[in-house]
Amino acid sequence: xxxxxxxxxxxxxxxxxxxxxxxxxxxxxxxxxxxxxxxxxxxxxxxxxxxxxxxxxxxxxxxxxxxxxxxxxxxxxxxxxxxxxxxxxxxxxxxxxxxxxxxxxxxxxxxxxxxxxxxxxxxxxxxxxxxxxxxxxxxxxxxxxxxxxxxxxxxxxxxxxxxxxxxxxxxxxxxxxxxxxxxxxxxxxxxxxxxxxxxxxxxxxxxxxxxxxxxxxxxxxxxxxxxxxxxxxxxxxxxxxxxxxxxxxxxxxxxxxxxxxxxxxxxxxxxxxxxxxxxxxxxxxxxxxxxxxxxxx
Amino acid sequence: xxxxxxxxxxxxxxxxxxxxxxxxxxxxxxxxxxxxxxxxxxxxxxxxxxxxxxxxxxxxxxxxxxxxxxxxxxxxxxxxxxxxxxxxxxxxxxxxxxxxxxxxxxxxxxxxxxxxxxxxx
Numbered sequence: 038x039x040x041x042x043x044x045x046x047x048x049x050x051x052x053x054x055x056x057x058x059x060x061x062x063x064x065x066x067x068x069x070x071x072x073x074x075x076x077x078x079x080x081x082x083x084x085x086x087x088x089x090x091x092x093x094x095x096x097x098x099x100x101x102x103x104x105x106x107x108x109x110x111x112x113x114x115x116x117x118x119x120x121x122x123x124x125x126x127x128x129x130x131x132x133x134x135x136x137x138x139x140x141x142x143x144x145x146x147x148x149x150x151x152x153x154x155x156x157x158x159x160x161x162x163x164x165x166x167x168x169x170x171x172x173x174x175x176x177x178x179x180x181x182x183x184x185x186x187x188x189x190x191x192x193x194x195x196x197x198x199x200x201x202x203x204x205x206x207x208x209x210x211x212x213x214x215x216x217x218x219x220x221x222x223x224x225x226x227x228x229x230x231x232x233x234x235x236x237x238x239x240x241x242x243x244x245x246x247x248x249x250x251x252x253x254x255x256x257x258x259x260x261x262x263x264x265x266x267x268x269x270x271x272x273x274x275x276x277x278x279x280x281x282x283x284x285x286x287x288x289x290x291x292x293x294x295x296x297x298x299x300x301x302x303x304x305x306x307x308x309x310x311x312x313x314x315x316x317x318x319x320x321x322x323x324x325x326x327x328x329x330x331x332x333x334x
Numbered sequence: 335x336x337x338x339x340x341x342x343x344x345x346x347x348x349x350x351x352x353x354x355x356x357x358x359x360x361x362x363x364x365x366x367x368x369x370x371x372x373x374x375x376x377x378x379x380x381x382x383x384x385x386x387x388x389x390x391x392x393x394x395x396x397x398x399x400x401x402x403x404x405x406x407x408x409x410x411x412x413x414x415x416x417x418x419x420x421x422x423x424x425x426x427x428x429x430x431x432x433x434x435x436x437x438x439x440x441x442x443x444x445x446x447x448x449x450x451x452x453x454x455x
Binding site: 065189192240241242243244245291323326327 | 361445
């Protein structure tokens with residue numbers, strides 16, 4: 038933990054290049070920071086906090102998550118993520134995550150962004166009773182596509198956007214063992230999409246319908262956050278996809294955003310009740326545009 | 335529960351639409367509007383912009399740029415383009431790019447409007 042704190046301090050202390058940069062933006066499209074799957078952009082940003090409560094086919098769990106993202110170049114960023122959780126009277130931090138993301142395609146005309154990401158869930162860095170004692174590596178591909186290139190006859194569809202991710206979580210230990218015996222740690226396909234309708238985009242680029250704050254900052258959204266273990270169960274059956282469908286809304290300001298979502302379990306194996314997520318997120322690139330909000334190089 | 339709801343409402347209201355970098359606050363003609371023939375457009379921004387690094391242009395539906403003169407307000411928050419002639423009927427695209435004086439960040443945008451009437455003689 039001390040070394041992670043030192044690394045964050047060093048990053049914040051660095052002073053920076055002349056490159057200018059604005060958060061996940063391609064052409065006229067700004068992709069907000071989504072709550073359950075990662076957006077395709079890189080930027081200097083801080084999630085503090087994201088609070089959730091859900092039932093993951095077990096006891097009701099409360100989570101408090103924070104993430105700091107720092108751009109190294111205009112298209113390359115690193116991230117640190119901490120996740121505290123509490124369930125059934127047991128609480129503590131899960132393993133810390135380190136990540137790196139690179140945007141390899143931006144097409145402003147078609148509002149298209151593609152990026153790749155690698156997340157390292159560092160084994161044995163969280164509380165013993167909650168966190169795994171092995172690491173997990175998750176390489177992913179991410180995309181974002183705005184519909185601003187639709188023909189003018191479909192003007193009111195232009196504010197729509199899709200983002201998505203497809204990754205594979207690979208545990209470094211194939212099996213975990215405890216007093217109860219040995220357990221297989223399967224590879225897990227992590228995938229998801231979001232469908233968004235940007236009222237700021239409607240107001241600024243399609244038609245000014247006279248919305249005032251906070252509605253002119255609102256982005257109604259549905260996120261699908263899904264996990265599918267690969268391989269088969271010991272009895273030879275395919276493993277079930279689990280996850281949640283999250284309808285909600287994001288209010289996107291210039292310096293911060295607030296996100297609110299319900300968490301509806303995809304199926305019985307995903308949970309037994311509707312949970313929620315609330316996120317406050319800060320765009321450091323807009324708050325500190327001349328210092329820590331700029332890429333290092 | 336009421337306290338949680340109030341807290342969330344306060345959070346939403348605290349989301350500021352503009353501070354460090356600016357935004358386009360108002361456009362005339364309005365985004366997506368239909369207007370009588372005009373010979374100018376005006377863009378009002380929430381923050382001062384660098385006049386030398388900011389620009390606006392109007393493009394007609396044949397892709398031809400309409401010529402005109404760029405104008406700035408005293409406080410460098412209003413960017414206008416007075417066209418050499420009144421615009422004739424058709425659909426036009428306004429494309430703008432500005433550099434905010436305070437933060438040095440660039441922002442760009444575009445929108446369309448429609449002119450229905452013939453220009454006055």
